[in-house]
Amino acid sequence: DAKTTQPNSMESNEEEPVHLPCNHSTISGTDYIHWYRQLPSQGPEYVIHGLTSNVNNRMASLAIAEDRKSSTLILHRATLRDAAVYYCILRDSDFGNEKLTFGTGTRLTIIP
Amino acid sequence: DTGVSQDPRHKITKRGQNVTFRCDPISEHNRLYWYRQTLGQGPEFLTYFQNEAQLEKSRLLSDRFSAERPKGSFSTLEIQRTEQGDSAMYLCASSLGGRQAKGYNEQFFGPGTRLTVL
Numbered sequence: 001d002a003k004t005t006q007p008n009s010m011e012s013n014e015e016e017p018v019h020l021p022c023n024h025s026t027i028s029g030t031d032y033i034h035w036y037r038q039l040p041s042q043g044p045e046y047v048i049h050g051l052t053s054n055v056n057n058r059m060a061s062l063a064i065a066e067d068r069k070s071s072t073l074i075l076h077r078a079t080l081r082d083a084a085v086y087y088c089i090l091r092d093s094d095f096g097n098e099k100l101t102f103g104t105g106t107r108l109t110i111i112p
Numbered sequence: 113d114t115g116v117s118q119d120p121r122h123k124i125t126k127r128g129q130n131v132t133f134r135c136d137p138i139s140e141h142n143r144l145y146w147y148r149q150t151l152g153q154g155p156e157f158l159t160y161f162q163n164e165a166q167l168e169k170s171r172l173l174s175d176r177f178s179a180e181r182p183k184g185s186f187s188t189l190e191i192q193r194t195e196q197g198d199s200a201m202y203l204c205a206s207s208l209g210g211r212q213a214k215g216y217n218e219q220f221f222g223p224g225t226r227l228t229v230l
Binding site: 041049085099102103104 | 116145147152153154155156157160168203204205209216218219220221222223224
């Protein structure tokens, strides 16, 4: 799997938007970009995934650069419950059910 | 609760002892995964099953580790002759996969079993 690079940590104020970046300069044409997050003392949970076009769901938005070498997970209005480690993962599959290769992720702290 | 469950949640053992963890996946999921997570690191893949067949094992899964899913439902992960380096969180996940999977099927994780080897 291609490698991703994320900042180790970020802080954001409650009720403000959060932009979590991910660099993946070696992404291949068939790699999908997946995001999972891990809340304290819990297992990871799926957030969103995409290939080329920007994606939205009830949890977040995923903005993908035109050259696909970077992407940004957007939380539109952060709450305290969004404090977690966010993982950006590349996988050569759209189906999401093969093994996941996690990096160290970005630890997001929300300031009340 | 119909999510993935793991038992026990915590296990403390002495070096050299054997331990066994259990994972109950979401009932309709045919794929089951085991991961290990150490402090400050992301989860690392260990192995996965489709139904009762173990389809892939990581190099991390030494001979002291064995996983089973005998009836294609729950799974057990056994560690023999535990070492201090085995101390970690052991995570189980499940999903639909193979011919049963249509479109995107994310992995659902359990809360994990935290192992401490003294």
